[in-house]
Amino acid sequence: MTLSTEVQSPAPKADKPPLSTKKRPANGMIRAQRRAAWILMGPALLNISLFLGLPLILAFALSFTDYGFFAAPKFIGIDNYLELFADSDFHVSVVNTIVYTLMVVPLAMALALIVALALNMPIRARSTFRVMFYIPVVTATVSVATVWLWILNPNVGLANEILGLFGMPPSRWLDSPDTSLPSLAMIGIWQGLGAKMVIYLAALQGVNPVLVEAARLDGANKWQIFWNVTWPSLGPAHFFVFVTSIIGSFQVFDLVYVTTQGGPANSTRVLVYDVYQNAFSGLHLGYASAESVFMFILIAVFIAAGLRLQRSKSDDN
Amino acid sequence: MKRRSRSISAIAAIGAIALAITGCSGSDGGGAAAPSEDPADMTGTLRVLIPSFPASNEGTAAWDAVVATFNEEYPGVTVEPDFATFGNLNEKISTSLAGGKPYDILVTGVGWVPPFASQGAYLDLEQFGVTDKSLSEDAVPAIVPAVTYEGAVYAYPLIMGAKPMAYSRAAFEAAGLDPDSPPSTLAELTAAAEKLTVQDDSGKITRAGFDFWAAASNYRQAYVSVLGALGRDLYEDGEPGFDGAEGAEALDWMSDMINVSKVEEFGQKSASGAPLLLTGEAAIGFTGGYIDCAAVTQELCDDLEFFNLEDSDQAMFSGGQVASIGAGSKLADAAWGFIQALATPEAVASMSELNFAVPAASGAGDSEIVQSNPASAFVYDNLQFVVFEGGAANWLDLRDSFNTELDKALLGQGSSADILKGLAEKSK
Numbered sequence: 004m005t006l007s008t009e010v011q012s013p014a015p016k017a018d019k020p021p022l023s024t025k026k027r028p029a030n031g032m033i034r035a036q037r038r039a040a041w042i043l044m045g046p047a048l049l050n051i052s053l054f055l056g057l058p059l060i061l062a063f064a065l066s067f068t069d070y071g072f073f074a075a076p077k078f079i080g081i082d083n084y085l086e087l088f089a090d091s092d093f094h095v096s097v098v099n100t101i102v103y104t105l106m107v108v109p110l111a112m113a114l115a116l117i118v119a120l121a122l123n124m125p126i127r128a129r130s131t132f133r134v135m136f137y138i139p140v141v142t143a144t145v146s147v148a149t150v151w152l153w154i155l156n157p158n159v160g161l162a163n164e165i166l167g168l169f170g171m172p173p174s175r176w177l178d179s180p181d182t183s184l185p186s187l188a189m190i191g192i193w194q195g196l197g198a199k200m201v202i203y204l205a206a207l208q209g210v211n212p213v214l215v216e217a218a219r220l221d222g223a224n225k226w227q228i229f230w231n232v233t234w235p236s237l238g239p240a241h242f243f244v245f246v247t248s249i250i251g252s253f254q255v256f257d258l259v260y261v262t263t264q265g266g267p268a269n270s271t272r273v274l275v276y277d278v279y280q281n282a283f284s285g286l287h288l289g290y291a292s293a294e295s296v297f298m299f300i301l302i303a304v305f306i307a308a309g310l311r312l313q314r315s316k317s318d319d320n
Numbered sequence: 321m322k323r324r325s326r327s328i329s330a331i332a333a334i335g336a337i338a339l340a341i342t343g344c345s346g347s348d349g350g351g352a353a354a355p356s357e358d359p360a361d362m363t364g365t366l367r368v369l370i371p372s373f374p375a376s377n378e379g380t381a382a383w384d385a386v387v388a389t390f391n392e393e394y395p396g397v398t399v400e401p402d403f404a405t406f407g408n409l410n411e412k413i414s415t416s417l418a419g420g421k422p423y424d425i426l427v428t429g430v431g432w433v434p435p436f437a438s439q440g441a442y443l444d445l446e447q448f449g450v451t452d453k454s455l456s457e458d459a460v461p462a463i464v465p466a467v468t469y470e471g472a473v474y475a476y477p478l479i480m481g482a483k484p485m486a487y488s489r490a491a492f493e494a495a496g497l498d499p500d501s502p503p504s505t506l507a508e509l510t511a512a513a514e515k516l517t518v519q520d521d522s523g524k525i526t527r528a529g530f531d532f533w534a535a536a537s538n539y540r541q542a543y544v545s546v547l548g549a550l551g552r553d554l555y556e557d558g559e560p561g562f563d564g565a566e567g568a569e570a571l572d573w574m575s576d577m578i579n580v581s582k583v584e585e586f587g588q589k590s591a592s593g594a595p596l597l598l599t600g601e602a603a604i605g606f607t608g609g610y611i612d613c614a615a616v617t618q619e620l621c622d623d624l625e626f627f628n629l630e631d632s633d634q635a636m637f638s639g640g641q642v643a644s645i646g647a648g649s650k651l652a653d654a655a656w657g658f659i660q661a662l663a664t665p666e667a668v669a670s671m672s673e674l675n676f677a678v679p680a681a682s683g684a685g686d687s688e689i690v691q692s693n694p695a696s697a698f699v700y701d702n703l704q705f706v707v708f709e710g711g712a713a714n715w716l717d718l719r720d721s722f723n724t725e726l727d728k729a730l731l732g733q734g735s736s737a738d739i740l741k742g743l744a745e746k747s748k
Contacts, residue, residue: 072417073439092724158524158601159591173524178536178587180731265720266537267587268727283411285717288418 059299066293071286083293093294095269096277097301099184103273104252104305106188107195112244114192115199116237120229122200123207133204137197144194148261151190152177177263180270187271190258195251199244206240207233242313246306253302274298357653363396364651366658369412370427371404372478372641372671379403382670390661397654410716417441424649425658427478430466430640431710431719434558437469438713443645444472448656459680460703466710467642475642476659477680479671482609482638482699482706483533483541486624491516491527491603499625506549506573506631509604513583516603529583531596531605532574536587537723539574539730540709541637542606546570548635548707549628555711555747563744571729571736578730586730597624609638610676611695626698628705636699638706640680641671672696678703712747721746 066083068076087093122133139147154161155176163173176186210233218228256275259265265272265280274294282291373379387399402423404412409428413436416422426432426442436442450473455464459477467475489499495515503509513529520526532542543562544554550566561567578586588596596602598616613621628634643662645655661667668679669689678690678700690700712718721743729739 072414073441092721153591156589156591157585158588172522175585175587178585180733264537264723266724266727268537268731268733269724272724280720283414284720286410286414287717288414 062292062295065289066296068289068292069287070289070292072288073286076289079289083290084297086290087293087297092269092272092277092280096272096274099270099272100253100255100274103184103188103191103255104249106185107191107252108245108248110188111192111195111199111248112241115196115244116203118196119200119203119207123204133200136200139194140197142194144257145261147190147194148258152262155186177271178267180268183263183267183270187255187258187262190262191252191255194258195248199248202240202244203237206237210236238313242309245309245313249305249309250302253298253305274301359393359654359657360395362394362651362654364654365398365400366424366651366654367400367402367416367421368425368427368658369402369404369409369416369423370425371406371409372427372662372675373401373403374674375403378670379674382667382674385670386658386661386664386667389664389667390658394654394657397651399658422646422648424646424651424655425643426646427641427643427662428475429710430463430475430642430708431715433467433475433642433644434469434711434713435716436644437472437474441647442474443647443649443652444474445476445645445656446472447652450476457682459682461682462703462706463638463640463642463680463708466640466708475644476663478641478643478662478668479675479677480609480638480640480680480699480703480706481675481677482636482703483545483606484609484626484636484695484699484702485545485605485629486597486607486626486695487604488597488623489625490623495603502625502627503604504630506546506629509629510573510577510581510583513577513604514581517581517583525582525585525588527600528585528588528596528602529581529604530577531584531588531602532577533589533595533597533606534587535589535593537727539726540719540722541639543570543574543722543726544707544709545606545629545635545637546574548637548705549631549633551632553707553711554709555715558712560712560744560747563740567740568736571726571740575730575732575736579732606637607695608676609678609695609699610672611693613693621694624694626695628702634702634705635707636702636705638699638703638708640708641675641677642680714747718743718746 065076067078067080069079069082070076118136122129122136126132153159157163157173157175157178160176162176166173174182177183214232214236215228218232223231254275255273256279259271259273259276260279263271265276275298278291278294278298281287281294373383383401383403390399391397402412406429409432413423413426426436428436433442452464452468452471452473455467455473455477460480463477463480464473467473467477487499487502492499492502492512497512497515503512509530515529516527517525517529518527532539534542547554547562547567547570550570552561552564552566552570554560554562562570577583584596584602590596590599590601592599595605595607597605597607598611598620600620607624611621611624628636643659645652645659649655662671663681665679665681665684665687668681668684669687672678672689678684678696679687684690685700690696709715709719725739725743728734729736
């Protein structure tokens with residue numbers, strides 16, 4: 004089966020004069036549209052500038068100070084950044100955050116796609132299933148975490164009872180440094196599945212049925228249709244889910260705050276929790292700002308890597 | 321880390337702009353009353369940060385009674401409460417300072433006093449006639465050093481939340497131990513706990529021989545108790561008291577109880593978070609300083625015997641809720657008036673009941689709240705043996721590190737001596 008999406012276009016004529024790059028003055032209607040666009044964007048721009056842009060600039064500026072709430076900030080150059088290299092808690096947090104992200108993002112994306120594919124089929128009670136998978140997304144993390152605390156209680160929790168039914172030994176779950184981070188990742192995957200599923204579901208419904216039908220007529224089996232038609236069509240959805248999942252995983256905080264407080268023995272200490280501890284427990288806002296800037300850069304690097312991967316795949320296709 | 325002390329005016333300017341934009345610049349949160357003004361003429365708003373009154377009908381009623389008492393003397397002063405928890409106290413304090421709306425009154429734990437006093441965030445209470453000498457007469461003497469920093473008193477004690485030890489007489493009898501002759505030294509406690517531990521066929525502990533009443537990452541207070549029983553305080557005159565032989569011995573003992581004697585799992589806790597002793601899941605252990613016998617059954621209350629952890633010294637851990645006046649308060653006299661309203665016997669009794677604590681006032685031993693249950697009666701009679709956590713000016717920074725590092729020792733990720741040495745280094 005060959006499915007060529009290449010479009011043959013005529014070669015440009017060599018003797019054709021180059022198009023003028025000079026901007027032509029916009030006519031009245033375009034000017035009015037531009038004005039309307041700015042007016043409509045105004046409230047959002049103001050909101051973003053005040054509540055995202057300004058704090059971002061302030062955090063960057065504070066990262067070069069020793070601000071600790073009690074006195075005016077004093078400039079200390081890059082000392083906070085140098086201190087990051089010697090801070091073992093920070094190192095542990097970075098590693099834990101990356102490990103958590105690597106556990107959560109691929110697994111959650113794969114599971115969400117599988118669930119979306121299943122719920123895109125004409126099965127009974129499809130809407131009910133969709134709602135059930137989405138419920139964790141709209142449930143407060145504090146409530147979710149509290150219920151999971153009970154489920155994962157090593158002595159009286161449901162999880163060990165289930166393991167016992169299969170003759171498996173009980174686990175210490177969140178109380179053991181070996182299982183605490185995977186346990187948190189499990190909760191994170193469960194909680195974020197619904198949001199990813201909805202995006203994939205929307206993307207699946209946008210797959211061109213003509214292409215699917217053409218593939219079927221060409222004799223492609225289900226896997227071939229999925230791999231050659233559906234999967235490439237989901238490219239933008241993959242990228243969106245990937246970026247938002249990475250950002251969400253790097254920013255995991257409330258789950259850790261409610262369940263483990265970074266323990267035991269720092270095994271679930273993640274970056275945002277470390278930032279929080281330094282800012283509000285240690286009262287070192289300057290240092291915490293430096294950590295935040297580092298985190299910002301780290302997320303940007305991960306997203307850039309994802310973007311590059313996406314582009315290279317698109318080029319391959 | 322060496323830090324340069326050159327201010328950056330640009331940062332200050334950005335900060336000022338930000339504060340101005342968010343409408344928080346320079347708000348004092350109160351009126352402009354002069355200190356000598358007649359209380360009846362004083363006007364303004366007192367901002368109170370307080371974790372003592374939970375969001376329940378009982379908590380609200382108790383709070384309203386305190387405010388009513390205060391308003392009898394200060395009718396023109398409005399009280400604006402911020403009912404925090406100990407979990408978010410620092411968050412509230414730091415954001416109030418950053419937002420330019422500091423609190424007039426801050427009710428915190430004793431561990432907050434040296435860090436905040438050293439930063440000049442609290443008023444010295446001497447201007448209201450409170451000195452360490454006067455306080456030793458008004459309050460339980462043991463708490464006076466905990467609210468004193470460099471000779472000055474920065475907080476007024478309200479209640480003390482102790483964690484006494486107790487054991488089940490029935491469990492002792494069932495295990496062939498004499499309930500009238502409880503274990504005293506740490507070694508005796510280990511031996512008794514081993515005998516009292518019950519496991520099922522799979523090795524799962526169904527009744528802990530000893531309960532630290534600590535979840536994972538929360539062994540700090542239990543450690544302070546054991547350290548106290550070995551004759552040392554966590555900090556002594558601001559210097560670490562835990563980095564000697566006693567510190568390591570205390571941590572080794574705790575680690576052995578979990579990993580060698582296996583009298584309790586690491587981080588073992590009841591479903592409700594209550595002490596395992598009160599849920600019937602332990603035979604000896606830490607418990608709270610107030611037990612509602614009606615809730616846990618009178619039979620259980622009667623079965624419990626309280627005792628102090630004792631090796632070279634007797635020791636009982638205690639936290640405390642203490643009230644301070646913010647250094648930036650423009651209504652300092654009214655703030656002191658409010659602290660006096662909080663410290664009335666009625667208010668303190670309500671707070672004690674709501675917080676499983678006992679009054680910190682001297683002469684409260686015969687009060688109804690203390691005599692209402694065996695735990696409170698025992699605690700109040702033994703307040704001379706209390707040990708506190710904190711005591712270092714950077715305690716708020718260290719508290720979290722203690723939890724993490726103690727976990728490492730208890731999980732066998734490092735030797736007790738090395739871990740405590742590292743914490744002592746951090747203390748500097």
